Amino acid sequence: MSDLIKKGTVTLFAAALLLASASVVAQQLDVRTVVQKEERVRAESGEIDTRLVPADTVLPGEKVVYTITFTNVGGETAGDVVVSNPIDSSLTYVDGSAFGAGMSVEFSVDGGQSYATADDLVIAEGTVSRPAEPEDYTHIRWTLDGELEAGATGVARFSATVD
Amino acid sequence: MMLPATLRLRMAAAACSLLVLYTADTARAAGVPAGTLIENTATVTYELSGTPISIDTNTTTITVAERIDVVVTRQSPQVLVQPGETDRVILFRVTNTGNGDEAFTLAIDSNVAGSDFNPVPAATSIYFDTDASGDLSPGDVAYQPGDNDPELPPDASVDVLLVNDIPTGPANGDIGRTELTAASTTGTGAPGTNLPTQGDDGVDAVIGTSGGIASEVGEYIVADVEISVSKSQLVSDPFGGSEPVPGATITYSITVEVTSAGTASNAFVRDPIPQYTTYSAETIELNGSPLTDAVDSDAGEFDTSGDPAVVVRLGDLSQADGPQVVEFRVTID
Incomplete structure (x- = not known):
């Protein structure tokens, strides 16, 4: 009986250790998302400039820009870094806007189950299929080509219009 | 023996072939409804010493503001009238092209520049085409400003009848015009004007490209051919x-x-x-x-x-x- 209790205690302790180490590991990458929109301002020269301002409220038709930043704040190199972002049903992806230095970009049209490059995506309609359009995209995925060394930062970005 | 025979001859005045196309309610023509919250969370996965790890970013939230827009279209062709006729009707349609619920005040103006004669608004000159007959019928409800201003959801429309009498003076071919104006009760003004917290659910309202107000002119033509x-x-x-x-x-x-x-x-x-x-x-x-x-x-x-x-x-x-x-x-x- 006392053996069993001991065993149980040890097991619980081990589980606590695992949780602790997991939370330490999770802090290896610091990630955050920022959303902005374009604002047109007339410069003193009379030219119209666009600049990005925080997007709190938007109108249908306005363009918003999402920026996802990830920084390796730990001491180890991180591998297989992949950023995925769903496209809200109220938004339409702006063709060609997804970008990330040193990252390859793919899209999903099936709710994130499968991904392919924009040129390879097709929509099946009955027995025929057609090339996917930006309005078909449900998710975007960026895959870092190399590894993310300690202290390094990566940025993934895309634009969408409010339907 | 007389065989039954009927003959119908139809005529229409010149230049009456204006065809008004109505865009039926298509999903979200007006855009995402005002008050919608658009949330976004990205997920980052990576591997550390052979262990796969997945973390979510913070969630961003943006609120869809209300855009105030309205369109008035004429539904009747040029209406043929005789001098001295009363209660002649022109049908219009008011459509809420904004993305929020909006009420509109309606107004008639029968002194429109460029007319050969001015029609005379009837004692009650604005009706809703309640029975959808396109003409003034006993079931049609009279419009009372401030009392039954039409409240329209996004993309919805209401058919409105303007009722005028034709004076005795005009000659054959003379044209008289009457104008329906619909203005948002929330506000009108320069496109882009911000009306903080005036939109649906207390979101900001923004005046759209229409200025929140729209007008359309209908024509009567005297055709005593x-x-x-x-x-x-x-x-x-x-x-x-x-x-x-x-x-x-x-x-x-x-x-x-x-x-x-x-x-x-x-x-x-x-x-x-x-x-x-x-x-x-x-x-x-x-x-x-x-x-x-x-x-x-x-x-x-x-x-x-x-x-x-x-x-x-x-x-x-x-x-x-x-x-x-x-x-x-x-x-x-």
Whole structure:
């Protein structure tokens, strides 16, 4: 009986250790998302400039820009870094806007189950299929080509219009 | 024996062929509804010493503001009127093209620049076309400003009737205009004007490209063109006589003539084939020249799309054109 209790205690302790180490590991990458929109301002020269301002409220038709930043704040190199972002049903992806230095970009049209490059995506309609359009995209995925060394930062970005 | 025959002649004034296309409610033509929250969370996965790890970013939230926009379209063609007529109606449609629920005040103006005469708004001059008849009917509800301003969800529309009397003065061809204006009760102004917390659910409202106000003009045209129409028949029986017996042939002759000043535009004759008779193929003539039965480029046809009828288009007809004679034959069954 006392053996069993001991065993149980040890097991619980081990589980606590695992949780602790997991939370330490999770802090290896610091990630955050920022959303902005374009604002047109007339410069003193009379030219119209666009600049990005925080997007709190938007109108249908306005363009918003999402920026996802990830920084390796730990001491180890991180591998297989992949950023995925769903496209809200109220938004339409702006063709060609997804970008990330040193990252390859793919899209999903099936709710994130499968991904392919924009040129390879097709929509099946009955027995025929057609090339996917930006309005078909449900998710975007960026895959870092190399590894993310300690202290390094990566940025993934895309634009969408409010339907 | 008189065989039943009816003749209908329709005319429309010149330049009345304006076709108003209404875009039926399509999903989200007005955009994402005001008050919608658009949230976004990205997920980052990576591997550390062979252990796969997945973490979510913070969630961003943006709120869809209300855009205030409205469109007024005219649904009636140019309305033909006679001097002195009362309660003549022009149909308009007010559509909420914004993305929020919005109420609109309605106003009539019958002193529109460029008119030959000013129609006179009736005592009650704005009605909702409640029964969707396109005309003023007993069931139509009168508009009372501030009392029953139409409240429209995004993309929804309401049909509105403007009612005017026609003064006695205007001459044939004179045009009088009347204008319907719909203005958002939340606000109007320069596009882009921000109205903080004035939108649905307390979100910001922004004046759209319409300025939150829209107008459309409808036209009355005085068309006192007089037209005389007469129809005669000639029976020839198989025995060389003129008895209307089975097998006898009847030749109908319809004469149409403008007898006053003015032009009857797109005039046409449509004469159904009488009961107990059968149309004799390829017998239509206009002013002595044969017209084919087929629906083609010539001015007439034997129309079998509904009740069989002979149709001949006379075009724009004025007194100078003289009498137009349409003939065709039937046999008695």
